[in-house]
Amino acid sequence: MMQHHEGHTTAQKFFTSENAASYDSVARYATFGQDSAWKRKIVEAVCDRGSILELACGTGILSKMLVQSGRSVVGLDLTFDYLLASRNKIDVRVSQGTAEALPYREGQFDAIVSSYLAKYVDVEFVVKECLRVLRPGGIVVFHDFTYPEGGGMRKLWKFYFSILRLCGFFAPSWKTVFNHLDSYIENSRWVLKTEQALHQYRFSNVSVQYLTAGTAAIIIAEKP
Numbered sequence: 001m002m003q004h005h006e007g008h009t010t011a012q013k014f015f016t017s018e019n020a021a022s023y024d025s026v027a028r029y030a031t032f033g034q035d036s037a038w039k040r041k042i043v044e045a046v047c048d049r050g051s052i053l054e055l056a057c058g059t060g061i062l063s064k065m066l067v068q069s070g071r072s073v074v075g076l077d078l079t080f081d082y083l084l085a086s087r088n089k090i091d092v093r094v095s096q097g098t099a100e101a102l103p104y105r106e107g108q109f110d111a112i113v114s115s116y117l118a119k120y121v122d123v124e125f126v127v128k129e130c131l132r133v134l135r136p137g138g139i140v141v142f143h144d145f146t147y148p149e150g151g152g153m154r155k156l157w158k159f160y161f162s163i164l165r166l167c168g169f170f171a172p173s174w175k176t177v178f179n180h181l182d183s184y185i186e187n188s189r190w191v192l193k194t195e196q197a198l199h200q201y202r203f204s205n206v207s208v209q210y211l212t213a214g215t216a217a218i219i220i221a222e223k224p
């Protein structure tokens with residue numbers, strides 16, 4: 001049976017009605033535009049697939065890019081106010097819920113994508129659910145931040161987050177995120193756990209690609 005994961009509590013503290021309206025700007029500027037570049041990679045990975053489920057669709061940034069590339073998209077997210085924000089951007093069918101228990105029938109989707117979800121969930125439940133709702137040959141794409149390797153890069157990364165913490169004084173609705181996101185990323189083992197879960201549930205062609213000096217990663221795998 002699914003337990004309450006501590007990532008839910010963190011996600012509920014991080015993503016609120018107060019910061020939903022400013023999320024898109026923060027995602028763009030706080031990543032120096034890398035957010036769009038990473039999402040373009042996700043869009044490329046599913047460019048030959050028809051029906052896409054986006055987990056943790058949030059305010060709909062990726063949903064919009066997928067729709068513009070000709071895909072048919074269904075979204076799911078935990079946070080009601082983020083889903084509301086997505087409605088102002090793009091007309092896709094969205095549901096509120098957790099990615100660990102999907103309200104969809106077996107074999108419904110050609111691909112499942114997510115951006116910044118993996119570190120907040122029990123990824124084994126998510127992968128199990130993806131296996132169920134994907135059709136054979138369907139692919140799953142997980143993207144999230146990672147803690148970079150190497151002393152120099154880590155120093156730079158920590159310096160960046162110290163600046164972000166200062167920004168929190170001027171953006172109170174983001175203070176909790178800016179204060180705690182770095183330790184959350186540093187302590188997350190989402191890449192390893194996701195790879196393990198994908199192998200456990202017999203996904204094939206599992207590939208891991210690190211991006212932007214190891215500050216993010218994309219994992220792609222195929223349902224046999």
Ligand SMILES: C[S@@+](CC[C@H](N)C(=O)[O-])C[C@H]1O[C@@H](n2cnc3c(N)ncnc32)[C@H](O)[C@@H]1O
Nearest residue numbers: 011056057058077078079082098099115116120
């Ligand atoms: C940083 S935002 C990313 C939103 C969107 N994916 C993007 O890239 O712009 C993280 C999102 O994950 C959602 N989330 C966190 N835990 C979740 C879960 N267990 N199931 C579904 N969504 C979740 C949050 O509600 C939030 O919208």
